[in-house]
Amino acid sequence: MNRLKIIAVSLLAVLAVATAASAKYKPTVKADVGIYPNDFGATTIDVSHYPPKMKLYYKVFSQKCQACHTIARPINSQFLELTADEIAAAKKTQPEIFKVGPNIIKAEPKIWSRYVHRMMSKPGCPVKQDGKKIWEFLVFDSKQRKMGKNLKSWIANRTKLLNNFKKLYPKDYQHLVSNGSLQPIGGK
Numbered sequence: 001m002n003r004l005k006i007i008a009v010s011l012l013a014v015l016a017v018a019t020a021a022s023a024k025y026k027p028t029v030k031a032d033v034g035i036y037p038n039d040f041g042a043t044t045i046d047v048s049h050y051p052p053k054m055k056l057y058y059k060v061f062s063q064k065c066q067a068c069h070t071i072a073r074p075i076n077s078q079f080l081e082l083t084a085d086e087i088a089a090a091k092k093t094q095p096e097i098f099k100v101g102p103n104i105i106k107a108e109p110k111i112w113s114r115y116v117h118r119m120m121s122k123p124g125c126p127v128k129q130d131g132k133k134i135w136e137f138l139v140f141d142s143k144q145r146k147m148g149k150n151l152k153s154w155i156a157n158r159t160k161l162l163n164n165f166k167k168l169y170p171k172d173y174q175h176l177v178s179n180g181s182l183q184p185i186g187g188k
């Protein structure tokens with residue numbers, strides 16, 4: 001190998017290592033949209049057992065909600081939209097949902113509706129007439145993955161994302177606490 005080739009090969013090796021490290025420790029956001037613990041979690045949902053309509057809406061959601069951040073952000077979000085009646089019922093049957101705190105599960109009427117509208121109001125948002133489908137999907141999907149038999153694994157996953165985020169990105173964590181997106185973990 002001549003000198004130039006050796007230099008080129010070592011440069012490539014350095015690049016590969018750097019890329020691997022950033023893929024591991026950095027979230028994939030596409031614009032200046034801050035970072036959230038959510039961005040480090042799963043980027044797909046297994047919808048194989050969802051009704052056909054929801055499978056279709058999942059596609060719309062996946063295409064439209066990934067223009068600025070990836071869909072990891074909504075997929076791993078603490079938001080769970082329930083009506084006031086559903087909240088009253090769940091408090092009796094699954095009180096744990098409300099004991100884990102809003103960093104893990106934030107159960108509120110209209111919460112996804114509010115956030116879909118908030119995203120739609122951002123410049124360049126491609127959601128447009130698909131807002132209602134995406135909202136329906138998020139409401140349905142959150143009930144599947146954050147309640148009932150999946151509640152325990154949801155709590156474990158989200159807790160891990162939060163703790164890692166606080167440890168690895170303390171500045172971004174503080175930012176989200178100061179703007180009210182997160183409650184301080186363990187009082188700080």
Ligand code: HEC
Nearest residue numbers: 033064065067068073074077119122123124125126127181
């Ligand atoms: C035009 C860019 C853009 C698009 C498209 C977009 N988002 Fe966002 N998203 C942002 C920004 C910026 C933030 C940071 C918080 C804020 O400004 O509201 C954010 C934050 C979020 C959060 C975290 C909110 C929190 O406080 O925990 C969720 C969840 C979310 N987006 C879901 C969605 C969904 C669902 C869609 C599709 C309907 C979507 N986003 C499409 C820009 C976008």
